[in-house]
Amino acid sequence: MRIFEFKNNESLIYRTQFILNKKELILNEVKSIIKETNEGYIIGDYLINKNGMMEKFIPNESILLKPAYLSVSRAFIDNDIQMKWYWNKLGINDLNFYVRDTKITDNKITFIGSLNTRYVNLMQLEITYSYTDKGLKVNTKSKVNSTIDFLPRFGFTFIVDSNLNTADYFGYGPYEAYNDRHQASILSNHKLAVFSKDNCFNYPYPQESGSHYNTYQASVKSNNNNGIDFISNNPFSFQAIPFELFDFKDHSHLMNYNSNKTVINIDYKMSGVGSGSCGPKLLDKYQFNEKEFNFEFIINIR
Secondary structure, three states: OEEEEEEEOOEEEEEEEEOOOOOOOOOOEOOOOOEEOOOEEEEOOEEEEOOOOEEEEHHHOOOEOOOOEEEOOOOOOHHHOOOHHHHHHHOOOOOEEEEEEEEEEOOEEEEEEEEEOOOOEEEEEEEEEEEEOOEEEEEEEEEEOOOOOOEOEEEEEEEEEOOOOEEEEEEEEOOOEEOOEOOOOEEEEEEEEOOOOOOOOOOOOOOOOOEEEEEEEEEEEOOOOOEEEEEEEEEEEEEEEOOOHHHHHHOOOHHHOOOOEEEEEEEEEEOOOOOOOOOOOOOHHHOEOOOEEEEEEEEEEO
């Protein structure tokens, strides 16, 4: 990584960055017998429920407060005003992954189905889990309904114990960063305090905040170093805040809300911020509008 800065009398005028040598993450699959139980499927140290979502980390069941789930929505920002009526019509705040088939081959388990709202089929989806020497590999293959415009995001949400209150990540920071709004941030190693007011901006009207564009690895941990690591060969959007999506809707001032959880979002992509409240619709190049995509990352709970 090289950072070039241009200053005038110590005032920063311009900054640019270059990644000089990107090393690929090398994974070695570990032979692991997949065991079916009444609750789901055990692969390595993880329990995947029959809905295809991570249910438990078996050595420390208290870390995950509830099963992971898929997210395509966000707490609407002011600039989403031109799209939120459409997204609300789709019903994207209430998702279900309907599993039609489950296949176990070698050391992998694949859940095949569709991601639906109450009103529409959003996408055909396959989620495959396999055990590696770096942790549990999660791979998704998605084919989005061709009639869908663009979506706010696609990713996994993990609700964990509030003792996991700090994070280290390599991505754009220290400020919140999105694909069209990251010029004030640096692609580097950063730290954040989940419950800090600096982490989730106190907008007058609660809305999306605290995401970090172009993240390659992230660790959310407690004071005794228990935690969760995420890593990928391809950048993702990372967020660790005290609030779930419904908290933004149910509370008019989030900073007066005492959260007892840490919410981690690992997104394949998130649409940009734009200027829709007083300007044109978000430009195509900043929309999450892909009709077919694969998303793969490693999760390691320790």
